[in-house]
Amino acid sequence: MRKTLFQIIEPHQQESFIEEAYDIFMILAIIVSLIPLTSKSHSGIFIWLDLITTIIFIIDYVLRFVTADYKLQKGRISFLLYPFTFLAMADLLCILPSLFLLNDSLRLFKILRMLRTLRIFKFFRYSKNIQILTNVLKKQKDSLIIVGVLALGYIFVSALVIFNVEPSTFPTFFDALYWATISLTTVGYGDIYAISTTGKIITMISSFLGIAIVALPAGIITAGYMKEIKEL
Amino acid sequence: MRKTLFQIIEPHQQESFIEEAYDIFMILAIIVSLIPLTSKSHSGIFIWLDLITTIIFIIDYVLRFVTADYKLQKGRISFLLYPFTFLAMADLLCILPSLFLLNDSLRLFKILRMLRTLRIFKFFRYSKNIQILTNVLKKQKDSLIIVGVLALGYIFVSALVIFNVEPSTFPTFFDALYWATISLTTVGYGDIYAISTTGKIITMISSFLGIAIVALPAGIITAGYMKEIKEL
Amino acid sequence: MRKTLFQIIEPHQQESFIEEAYDIFMILAIIVSLIPLTSKSHSGIFIWLDLITTIIFIIDYVLRFVTADYKLQKGRISFLLYPFTFLAMADLLCILPSLFLLNDSLRLFKILRMLRTLRIFKFFRYSKNIQILTNVLKKQKDSLIIVGVLALGYIFVSALVIFNVEPSTFPTFFDALYWATISLTTVGYGDIYAISTTGKIITMISSFLGIAIVALPAGIITAGYMKEIKEL
């Protein structure tokens, strides 16, 4: 009976009706549990939504714990290991804030619940297109990390230069980092920008070079994607 | 005679002079019918433009209805089915608001008229370049939908996080969604942005990761386009 | 002697020292002639710069006219045709405003002088990289025009929708067009933006779809470039 349970709660390729229904039910529960987060009020309906979904998540957590040996396939020791796996800890963190409704500061922990929506992607795991995309990201992972580090370094250097050139505009180094990120991603809200001529020159140079930085990830992803669809 | 009519109103590959003239005349009528929408005044000239183009569209609608059996090729039942086809309903919706000139709230329905300009693209259907472009979009449709859903999910999560982190800046969840869309598409008007340090950190992270999200559709389209022009 | 003159003023592949010197001299004259445009003052030095460069351009124009038969290779009729070629008319338009120094409204005509800097690119004509780039742009010209028309249409439709949805924010249709262009190119100054909820929803949708529009030219250029460097 525990084996049947495990097959129901764990998504896999060819699912029976009950297994699919459970997956869909859980996704709906996640979506419903996020509704109270999109509002500021603490009215009755939201408390009830929270209560119901929390109970569902607790039952799901217990079911997953009880079938941990099928999941980890390490015999009895699985029950000890399971609570410390990444997903199990995320599950627990999602449930905790709802148990202490009064504490508002933990409210954001509920967003961790969205980590669970990542499980939805397990469905798509078998889709050809998702497979191509994840393959591209996997194979180009190293390149993307290098480009990411390069971009972060570029942002850091730009921030360091502007912070020392125009200290009157940027009260703290964090402000300079914020300015550099918003400028080099070309968002450019306009809430903070260099005023002095030197600062403007630095803005111009770093924005201009920033185009190349932004072009790098696009290039890597495109090239990887190209290669992937050719090999199919 | 009805068959000749049908050949005139329906665009196809090798068109005679009259057939081409009808197409161009209808496109001009559509453009002229949009002129009153680019102004706030309700002066006489605009009412007349509206009246004339509406009459043209009504005649066109009737002609299309009368030749529906040639279009749908399902015998007499075509006349019953035709008014419920997508284009016929769009045509009707375009005509309706002009018939009730006084009602301003329906004014926007006239924009549906622009759907008719899509018919212009039927001309280009035979152009090699348009063919390549539509082929790319068709073949990569699934990938583009997945990337679109991914981007929408990313916007939703960013909005949810910022809304709970900085409720003072974002009065409603809609404001947070608006902020997330404007930030991640790198438009960044600067009408709404995070003020608190936590909010700024979230802005930085989501903008930075947003580059990769924006790079994905570009990569897919490029790779698809590349493949398409190679196969020619 | 006229033939020697023609060889000097006309850039071509393997240039002698005098020919190269003339090209460089003319480019310097163009740059110097633009200096008065980068300032608001009408001081003596600028008037002198203008006078000297204008005289140089007049001499160059005369020299080009005198050797027109070598350029157009149509015998005597070349002298009649030459003043009506695109470059000759641009040359004339550049000289004219300097001849009437007092008239400020024609000042901008001098910017046409920059058209002459395009002649510099004739140098690069023989560079392998420039050749690749121009080949890509030439071969993909049709696709780029279609994508350009598509983008312009998209901007027009967005402007039409926002203008009718939020007439209070956009006084004229031109403002709506300006808003649409600045939003969809993701510049987003923040000088004009939708305030109403409907307007914001339209902003969100059009910005989101705008990413795909922006991705199209990038895709076409990349794919064309890819193909070009493969064929070399």
Place this chain on the structure above:
Amino acid sequence: MRKTLFQIIEPHQQESFIEEAYDIFMILAIIVSLIPLTSKSHSGIFIWLDLITTIIFIIDYVLRFVTADYKLQKGRISFLLYPFTFLAMADLLCILPSLFLLNDSLRLFKILRMLRTLRIFKFFRYSKNIQILTNVLKKQKDSLIIVGVLALGYIFVSALVIFNVEPSTFPTFFDALYWATISLTTVGYGDIYAISTTGKIITMISSFLGIAIVALPAGIITAGYMKEIKEL
């Protein structure tokens, strides 16, 4: 013994424990030396950090000078040449401002220290992905320079046009250049923008065409990257 020293301070492929430790120690020293730049205060801890790291850099400079003959492999003359190599001069410039703590205007020279972090990339030199990236940038260098010059020319022309069309908004030509750079890189802070209708039309045209300019480097990098990973 000098040879052992040289092997320790110079990064190379298969490093022993001591050699790797020295590299990591120097990187940490660089990072620590930048900490005082991220703050406005001149408190004791920052002066100490500066003092310690400066001493480390002086020792490193001396060690590198002493082993210059192994580096340059030109015998005794190496000791004369070494101080004039690019990296040695950068090293010296990094040390100088710390020796005169009171002089704030030289503070920015310390940012040159970051040039030394480029040495970290020597580690990655042997990474396959970094090799691909640098190969792409090297092979496409000429194309990227041409595109860069083109973009700079485009910015310059846009600035010249707007400066002469709307002199009331742009006090100096530098402001026009700043506006053009911020607009065409699509940052668009909104601190300076055209107000007149002519100015807005120019903004629209230059932003619209700017997309193609931005697409060019992305296209070149992608195509180069594509070619590179195919050849592996």
